[in-house]
Amino acid sequence: MDWNKHRLCGLLSAVVLTLIVTACSISYKFTGTNIDYNVIKTLQLDNIANRAPYGWAPMEAIFNNKLQDLYANQTRLQLVKRGGDLHISGEITAYDQFNKAISADGYSSQVQLRMTVNIRFENKKDNKSFERQFSATTQYDATQQLASVQEALVTEMARDIADQIFNATVADW
Numbered sequence: 001m002d003w004n005k006h007r008l009c010g011l012l013s014a015v016v017l018t019l020i021v022t023a024c025s026i027s028y029k030f031t032g033t034n035i036d037y038n039v040i041k042t043l044q045l046d047n048i049a050n051r052a053p054y055g056w057a058p059m060e061a062i063f064n065n066k067l068q069d070l071y072a073n074q075t076r077l078q079l080v081k082r083g084g085d086l087h088i089s090g091e092i093t094a095y096d097q098f099n100k101a102i103s104a105d106g107y108s109s110q111v112q113l114r115m116t117v118n119i120r121f122e123n124k125k126d127n128k129s130f131e132r133q134f135s136a137t138t139q140y141d142a143t144q145q146l147a148s149v150q151e152a153l154v155t156e157m158a159r160d161i162a163d164q165i166f167n168a169t170v171a172d173w
Helices: 002-023 059-074 146-169
Strands: 042-045 078-080 086-102 108-123 128-141
Touching: 042 059, 059 078, 059 086, 059 108, 059 146, 086 128, 086 146, 108 146, 128 146
Parallel strands: 042 078, 042 086
Antiparallel strands: 086 108, 108 128
16 A cells, blocks of 8 residues: 555656646747738838938948848848838938046046937838937047047947847837
C-alpha cells in the first residue's frame, strides 16, 4: 500500500509540474513592429526636405537614408513612390546650436546641437494619422570646430529621430 501511495504521489507531482511548465510559457516577438502584413504591404516614404533656416547640406540625405534603411531593414514593407498603405512625409524644421555650459573663464565649454523634424503619418488601412515633431540633441566640446564633428553628430541625431519615428508609426512600444 505504501508503494501505491508513493507511486501516485510521484505521478501527481509530474502532472502538476507539467501543468505549471506549460501554463507559464512566455512568448517573445522580436520583430519590434505591430504590422499586420496581410493588410499593410506598402510604405510611401516621401523625401524629408531640409527647411531649417540654418542647415548643413548633407543633413537631408543623411536623415533620409537613415529613415529609409530603418524601415527597409526592420519591416517587410515594400517602399513605393505613390499610394502606400502607410505614408510618411515631413520636413526638417530646425537645426540649432547653443551654449550648453560655461567654463570658469566665462566662455562656452560645451555646445549643444539640436535637430527637429516635423512628420506627418497616415495609415490608410486603419484611417489613423498624426502630425508630430521629433527632436534629438547632442553636444560637443566648444574647443572643437563644428565642421570637424558635424557629420558624426548629425548621423547620431538622424539615427535617434529615425528610431523615434519608427516607434511612433509601426513599433509595439
